[in-house]
Amino acid sequence: MPTAHHPYRRVRRRTYALLASAAALASAAALATALPADAHDGRGGHGGHGGHHPSRYQDVQLLSFNDLHGNLEPPSGSSGRVTELQPDGTTKTIDAGGVEYLATHLRDARAGHPYSITAAGGDMVGASPLVSGLFHDEPTIEALNKLKLDVTSVGNHEFDEGAKELARLQNGGCHPTAGCYTDKEFQGADFPYLAANVLDEKTGKPILRPYWVWKKKDVKIGFIGVTLEGTPGIVSADGVKGLKFKDEVETINKYAKVLQRQGVQSIVALVHEGGFPASGSYNYDCDSPGVGDGISGPIVDIAKNVTPAVDALVTGHTHAAYVCTVDDPAGRPRMVTSAASFGRLYTDTTLTYDRRTGDIARTAVKSANRVVTRDVPKAADMTALIGKWNTLAAPIGNRPIGYVSADIGNTGDESPMGDLIADAQFAYGKELDPETDLALMNPGGVRAGLTYTAKGGEGDGVVTYAEGFTVQPFSNTVNLQDFTGAQLIQTLREQVSGVNAAAPKILQPSSGLTYTLDLTKTGADRVVTDSIRLNGTAIDPSATYRVATNSFLAGGGDGFTTLGQGTNDLVGTDDLTALEKYLTANSSASSPLAPPAANRITIVR
Structure with a gap:
């Protein structure tokens, strides 16, 4: 010892x-x-x-x-x-x-x-x-x-x-x-x-x-x-x-x-x-x-x-x-x-x-x-500890970064919050390279949803930096890589096969990417290959697609080994900044952002 x-x-x-x-x-x-x-x-x-x-x-x-x-x-x-x-x-x-x-x-x-x-x-x-x-x-x-x-x-x-x-x-x-x-x-x-x-x-x-x-x-x-x-x-x-x-x-x-x-x-x-x-x-x-x-x-x-x-x-x-x-x-x-x-x-x-x-x-x-119900007295020493650190964090955490019209949840195989993050990374990827085609977000990287009801004095519907940080706390970068259509199809199949066969990890897709997930089948066959569409067009296995992911996925994390094989890498800013930029550009107090419908993946059970 x-x-x-x-x-x-x-x-x-x-x-x-x-x-x-x-x-x-x-x-x-x-x-x-x-x-x-x-x-x-x-x-x-x-x-x-x-x-x-x-x-x-x-x-x-x-x-x-x-x-x-x-x-x-x-x-x-x-x-x-x-x-x-x-x-x-x-x-x-x-x-x-x-x-x-x-x-x-x-x-x-x-x-x-x-x-x-x-x-x-x-x-x-x-x-x-x-x-x-x-x-x-x-x-x-x-x-x-x-x-x-x-x-x-x-x-x-x-x-x-x-x-x-x-x-x-x-x-x-x-x-x-x-x-x-x-x-x-x-x-x-x-x-x-x-x-x-x-x-x-x-x-x-x-x-x-x-x-x-x-x-x-x-x-x-x-x-x-x-x-x-x-x-x-x-x-x-x-x-x-x-x-x-x-x-x-x-x-x-x-x-x-x-x-x-x-x-x-x-x-x-x-x-x-x-x-x-x-x-x-x-x-x-x-x-x-x-x-x-x-x-x-x-x-x-x-x-x-x-x-x-x-x-x-x-x-x-x-x-x-x-x-x-x-x-x-x-x-x-x-x-x-x-x-x-x-x-x-x-x-x-x-x-x-x-x-x-x-x-x-x-x-x-x-x-x-x-x-751990909330109908018991709060422990005073913990209240003091949280208060001390919140005072230090307040100048950063209380800053508004966007507005939502309702709760944006983080539950289900495809979640509204997951789709929102994918859309944010897609939009940021388009800023870096207009040729960007889509974005994929790992579900484990989405740590929470956004709530409409104010947690502090910011007002209902206001998204603060602290709330955004809770959703994406990892400081991963947003990376762009090139993949063939065949690799993109293989990536989607890896959601439900290999190390993910027993406990699928469903990637959250940006707007425009759609497909069917048939959970009555087994293994990689649960992804219905001929249903995969990008903006309504079938994926071409021999074509090249520019894909935005976070740095964790770009390194092949969560069992997505194919995502670790991309080429023509371009590393951007951190993922929270990308989310903040998206919320700022697409929401305001008078026109808050509505939750995505979470209907990009058709799930058959």
């Missing part, structure tokens, strides 16, 4: 009691062993008061969340709602999220639980709204410190600005180019980021700690943190330069053995990879009709192959909500959870620790997702 100083160690020395002496531990273990096998004090197992000996079993509360993405303020529109399944089979939506409310919910949940851990499944930062993203996510790390986060895995977005910036978020220090934003130097995270499967190519060693052990009295629980092995395919090349991402299962199994050799038998894996539940409701029973029947996706195979030594998996990445049991390789059910995204949910799990074996009694593990 590395011995370099980490800020979180200062906090851990204050937060957690040291282990008792070896003699005391031996005595406690002997007493616990003497208890009957079903001993459990019914009060969470925290005996030892008034002369009583500790019971054999100790309930440990594990609170977890994932994919916060710097959403300190309550996310707007559909990004700030969850769906709840009602007893009669209907659903209702609930406004949720915002760290002022998340803090209150977590603090209330911890009350009465002396054995409580808070963990996260990655993507705490990256693709963040302006109040965090403008300051390289220092505000989010400060908020997580105040939330008393104990540990998190890295996610793919922790690499948006590269390994050196991630190390700064962990260890502190001012930004190398932006400097210090306040009169105090950034202190870094009080919690460890775990990156067990992210190796430095030169040394072959993890770039951050691979695991961490939570200790309280005689209870020890180990945490192993990994991100998805496919991170290089969904992050810019600069962000993962010099890094190697290893298989999730092999890595977790390796470090589970390391922990066991250190005497740690209770293990939780924090895995930034996820699944797709059959229902979008946060309280859907994905173990119906059988164990794990209601969930699919990469996490299922991971959960089925991770060593039985691991007692639970906290997951993320897909922004889905689920609490499932998936059988481990020994055929024993094991909890797999995810709490959606943006701080809208947290998962409350009870891990029953067996003092005799040092392991988790799997049959006693209970878990449920809880909604």
